[in-house]
Amino acid sequence: MATLLDVKDLRTEFHTQDGVVHAVNGVSFSVDEGETLGLVGESGCGKSVSMLSVMRLIPMPPGKIKTGQVMFQGRDLLKVDDEEIRSVRGNKIAMVFQDPMTSLNPVLTIGTQIAESLELHLGMTREQARKRSVELLKMVGIPEAEGRLDDYPHQFSGGMRQRVMIAMALSCSPQLLIADEPTTALDVTIQAQIIDIVKRLKRELGMAIIWITHDLGVIAGLADRINVMYAGFVIETAPVKEIFGNPLHPYTLGLLGSIPRLDEHRKAKLTPIEGLPPDLISMPTGCPFHDRCRYRTEKCSQENPALELGGVRHSVACWNWQDVQKARGASAA
Amino acid sequence: MASAHTALPRQSKINLRARSPWAQLFMRLVRNVPAFIGLLFVLAFFLVAIFANVLSPYSYDKQDLDNVEKPPSALHLAGTDTLGRDMLSRLIYGTRSSAFVVLLVTAVNLLLGVPLGAIAGYFGGAVDNFIMRVADILFAFPGLLFTFLIAATVRPAILDWARANGLGDLARTGYLDYAVVILALGLIGWAGLARFVRAQVLAVKEREYVVSARSTGVPTSKVILRHILPNALAPIIVMLSMGMGFIALSEGYLSFLGIGLQPPNPSWGNIMAENAGRYWRRYPEMLWLVFIPGLLFTIIVLAFSFLGDGLNEALNPEID
Numbered sequence: 113m114a115t116l117l118d119v120k121d122l123r124t125e126f127h128t129q130d131g132v133v134h135a136v137n138g139v140s141f142s143v144d145e146g147e148t149l150g151l152v153g154e155s156g157c158g159k160s161v162s163m164l165s166v167m168r169l170i171p172m173p174p175g176k177i178k179t180g181q182v183m184f185q186g187r188d189l190l191k192v193d194d195e196e197i198r199s200v201r202g203n204k205i206a207m208v209f210q211d212p213m214t215s216l217n218p219v220l221t222i223g224t225q226i227a228e229s230l231e232l233h234l235g236m237t238r239e240q241a242r243k244r245s246v247e248l249l250k251m252v253g254i255p256e257a258e259g260r261l262d263d264y265p266h267q268f269s270g271g272m273r274q275r276v277m278i279a280m281a282l283s284c285s286p287q288l289l290i291a292d293e294p295t296t297a298l299d300v301t302i303q304a305q306i307i308d309i310v311k312r313l314k315r316e317l318g319m320a321i322i323w324i325t326h327d328l329g330v331i332a333g334l335a336d337r338i339n340v341m342y343a344g345f346v347i348e349t350a351p352v353k354e355i356f357g358n359p360l361h362p363y364t365l366g367l368l369g370s371i372p373r374l375d376e377h378r379k380a381k382l383t384p385i386e387g388l389p390p391d392l393i394s395m396p397t398g399c400p401f402h403d404r405c406r407y408r409t410e411k412c413s414q415e416n417p418a419l420e421l422g423g424v425r426h427s428v429a430c431w432n433w434q435d436v437q438k439a440r441g442a443s444a445a
Numbered sequence: 446m447a448s449a450h451t452a453l454p455r456q457s458k459i460n461l462r463a464r465s466p467w468a469q470l471f472m473r474l475v476r477n478v479p480a481f482i483g484l485l486f487v488l489a490f491f492l493v494a495i496f497a498n499v500l501s502p503y504s505y506d507k508q509d510l511d512n513v514e515k516p517p518s519a520l521h522l523a524g525t526d527t528l529g530r531d532m533l534s535r536l537i538y539g540t541r542s543s544a545f546v547v548l549l550v551t552a553v554n555l556l557l558g559v560p561l562g563a564i565a566g567y568f569g570g571a572v573d574n575f576i577m578r579v580a581d582i583l584f585a586f587p588g589l590l591f592t593f594l595i596a597a598t599v600r601p602a603i604l605d606w607a608r609a610n611g612l613g614d615l616a617r618t619g620y621l622d623y624a625v626v627i628l629a630l631g632l633i634g635w636a637g638l639a640r641f642v643r644a645q646v647l648a649v650k651e652r653e654y655v656v657s658a659r660s661t662g663v664p665t666s667k668v669i670l671r672h673i674l675p676n677a678l679a680p681i682i683v684m685l686s687m688g689m690g691f692i693a694l695s696e697g698y699l700s701f702l703g704i705g706l707q708p709p710n711p712s713w714g715n716i717m718a719e720n721a722g723r724y725w726r727r728y729p730e731m732l733w734l735v736f737i738p739g740l741l742f743t744i745i746v747l748a749f750s751f752l753g754d755g756l757n758e759a760l761n762p763e764i765d
Contacts, residue, residue, distance in 0.1 A: 169659055171651075173570065202661030209660075215653040219675045229661040280661065 115183075116287055116320050117166070117205075118142040122180035124158075124165045127173060131393040135161040137344035138179075140419075143288065148314065148321040150335030150352065152328060152367070154389065158344040159324045163290050165190075167205060168197050184288075203233040206281035210293040212273035216265035222249075223261030226280050233284045248279040252309055271302035278309065285317060292324045307334060328371055332356065337425075340364050343390050343400035346419065350426035360428040362405045362436055399431070407432045407439070473759035480755020486748035493537055494544030501534035506709045514723070517733060524733045526720055536737060539711040543745070546626055546696045547689050553631030554638050554688070559681070561635065562642025563669055567650055577643070580636035589698055595629040596704040619710040626705045630695055634688065641684055645677035652676070679760035683753050690749030697742055713738040 124136040136158040143149050151159045164170050166182050166189065182189040185204070189197060209215040217225060226248060227241035236244065242261065249257035252275040265273060274294060281289055291310070295303040311334065314321060325331050331338060331352070338355045340348040340363065348361040359365045366385035387404040390396050396403065402412035411431050419427040422437075430436065475481045493500060502522070503509075512521060513529040523532035565573040583591065603625060607616040615621060649655065650673055658672045699705030700714030708715050720734035 164656075167660055169656060198662040198664060200662070201659070202663075207657070207660040209653050209657055211653055215657045217654040217658065217672050217676070219678075220671070228658075228663060232662060277657075 114145050115142050116145045116147075116185075117322075118181075118183040119162075119166060120181040120183075122162060122165055122182065123178040124161055124170060124175060124180075125178055126175050128393075133392045134395055135344055135392060136165060137395075139341075139344070139346050141339055141346060141349065143320050143322060145287070146314075146318050146320055147337065148323060148335045150331035150338040151322060151324045151341060152326065152331060152338055153341035154326055156389065156392070157341045159326075159341055160292050162341075163207075163292060163322065163324060167201060167207065167290070169201075199233070202229045202281075202286070203284045204286055205288045205290065206284070206286040207290045207292060208274070208277050208281045208294045211297045212270050212277055212294075213297065215277060216273055218265055221262050221264055222268070222276055226261075226276070226283060229280065229283050244283070245279075248283055249276070251282070251313070252276070252279045253305075254279075270298055271305060274298060274302075274306055275309065278306070278313070282313060282317065282319075286319055288320045288322065290322045290324070293326070294323075295330060296325070296327070303330065310334070328356075328367060340367070343395070344392065345400060345416075345429065347401070347429045348427065349419070350423065350428075354423060354426050358423060358426070358437070359440075360422045360426065360433040360436055361401075361430050362407050362432075363401050365436060365440070366404075399429075407435050470759050474755050477755045477758060479751040480759070483748040483751030483753075483755060486744060487752050490540060490745055490748070491544055494541040497537045497541040501531075501537040503531040503534040505535045505538040505711045506530060507534075514727075514731065516730065523737055526716075526734060527723060532716075532734065532737065535711040535716055536713065536741065539713045539716055539738070540741075542623075542706055542710065542712045543693050543696060545623065546630070547692045549623075549627045550630040550634060550692045550696075551685055551689060553627060554634040555685070557631070557635035558638030559642050559674070562639035563646050563674060565639065566643035566646030567665075567669055567673070573643070576639065580640055583633055583636040584640075589695060592629045592633050592695060592699065593702070593704060595632065596625055596699050599628065600625045600704060619707055622706045622710065626696055626699055629699070630692055634692070638681075638684065638688070642677065642681060645680060646673055649673045649676045680757075683757040683760065686756055687750055687753035690746040690753075693745050693749070694742060713741055 119142065120140045122136055122139045123134075126133040126135060139158070139162050141149070151163070153159050161170065161175075165177050165180070168177075168189065170177060177190060180190060184200065187196075189200065192200075216222070223242060223245055226245040227236075227238065230236045230241040230244055231238070245261055246257045249260065254260060254272060254275055260268075265276075268276065277294070289310075294310075295306050298306060307330065310321070321334075323331060323334060335352045337349065337351050339346050340355070340361065342363050348355070348359070348364050350358075350360075355364060356368065359368055363385070366383070369383040370385065372382060385404055390400050390403075396413070397416075398411075398413040399405070399408075399416050402408045405412065407430075409432060415431075417429045417431050419429045422428040422433050474484065508529040509521070509525060509531065510529050512518075512525050514527055515521060515525045517524045521531050521533065523536060526532060526535070561576050565576040586594075600622070603621055604616050607613065607621055646669075655668060655672050658668055663672070696705055696712065697714035697717075700707075700712040701718045703715070703718065706712040706715055708719060717735050717738045720731065724731045724735045
């Protein structure tokens with residue numbers, strides 16, 4: 113498959129009164145056409161900021177994209193002018209945000225909001241845009257789509273609003289959909305519905321997806337590949353089966369250990385990861401995870417490991433990943 | 446019983462479609478008694494201003510020399526002043542002056558304050574700093590002092606300029622007085638509104654739907670006009686309504702001090718000024734000459750601020 117999006121050495125920081133917050137620290141990854149990439153990590157690890165940087169939606173100031181290259185269809189999105197990035201946003205790359213209760217404009221009708229990007233990017237007339245909006249709402253499973261175009265966001269439930277957001281995002285048939293925790297604010301049954309809709313639409317439309325989440329359970333059935341992020345670094349990247357079956361980074365291992373499982377022994381306790389993520393203003397030297405890590409050695413506090421190959425299409429940024437693998441093998445046996 | 450029971454569904458056939466937001470707003474507004482009274486007085490104020498020529502029994506400058514300085518009577522409902530002019534007619538035309546100034550100053554404030562505030566709030570940085578420091582300078586002068594300064598210094602200059610350019614007739618009609626008053630109040634008033642709009646924009650621009658709109662490639666101008674300002678509209682409306690009473694009063698100050706609208710053009714302020722001296726000498730027979738315009742000021746300022754309060758509550762139902 114051809115590469116659709118190729119991000120290299122992306123660094124984003126925020127200049128605040130307390131100091132410089134290093135939100136994203138040299139992230140590199142790529143997404144193939146039609147691929148689903150899961151971006152996993154806890155709050156504040158740079159998942160959303162790295163995606164907002166790709167779209168150039170970081171508020172500047174205080175934000176600043178320090179270095180990096182975002183190649184998309186033969187051009188660097190960080191270098192093109194405002195006009196050109198606007199023609200990409202919503203058209204080639206679309207975004208769905210976390211909270212459907214706040215990501216629709218309360219004073220505009222749903223119809224107006226869906227039509228906005230249709231008129232903008234596809235040059236449709238109001239009539240055409242309206243017709244297409246009805247189709248889009250039907251596509252995401254909103255009943256009586258025609259009658260609901262003139263409703264305001266507050267007349268929709270959370271799940272319905274997220275469907276509307278997805279319809280809006282897909283209105284121009286983008287090649288890439290960035291979904292920033294689109295199910296986090298919804299209850300579990302609605303989550304499942306939204307995931308099913310996205311899966312179906314992906315089959316029908318064939319776009320690539322970057323799905324940001326902190327919930328490994330959500331991503332398991334959805335992603336082809338997973339990037340695990342920590343403190344602004346990608347620390348492990350692998351196909352989804354590898355992440356769950358053969359995690360190599362102690363942090364990934366910790367994440368998996370903190371998820372409850374249906375097939376677990378009843379008395380078994382969840383094992384949390386001790387400690388807190390590092391302060392992004394004064395980052396520790398060495399590996400950002402070292403002071404929470406069970407496998408740390410002296411080297412970990414001195415040098416930050418780069419991503420290295422630990423398996424087929426499987427990279428990990430850890431000095432001791434072989435020990436992790438061995439220890440896991442031992443405990444499994 | 447049975448028939449009543451079966452009749453129920455038909456009776457309870459209520460309209461499930463929500464009423465339009467404006468209709469809801471109006472309902473909430475008129476249910477609030479002070480706001481409703483305020484609204485009535487404000488409507489009356491503008492209606493009297495529009496139909497001044499129909500409502501007033503005499504022309505505002507017609508003298509009735511048989512009835513000079515008379516208290517209210519059937520012939521002159523609000524009495525007459527020292528020149529025998531009908532006070533009611535003068536007050537009605539004064540309402541027109543006041544409403545005219547209020548509307549135009551509000552328009553000037555809007556045209557300057559909203560765009561400047563929105564630009565400062567949205568773009569931030571040096572632009573923001575520049576606009577807000579200019580606003581701060583205007584704020585640094587106590588109250589109306591700056592307005593007085595502009596009115597007092599600009600008026601003679603404009604009148605001289607008009608006469609020098611063959612516009613002597615225009616200078617005599619008093620239209621230029623209106624221009625000076627509107628200019629003086631408009632140039633000062635925008636600062637408060639700009640600061641306020643800036644704060645609103647700062648709050649709204651971080652909302653997720655604004656980021657969402659930007660993520661669909663909406664151009665900046667449209668983001669501001671379509672996604673940010675409409676969501677900041679409610680408090681701006683409240684602010685404007687409250688401000689209108691203040692503008693009416695400010696025009697009164699200027700005209701009272703003789704640097705606003707000039708007699709014979711009537712304004713509540715200059716009516717008070719013309720008659721104030723006689724009032725003190727012949728109290729209380731001439732009470733009506735000063736008391737009535739003063740009462741009108743009180744009523745209109747209260748009306749605008751009750752209306753503003755009511756709008757504030759109607760636009761933010763969670764306040765109660």
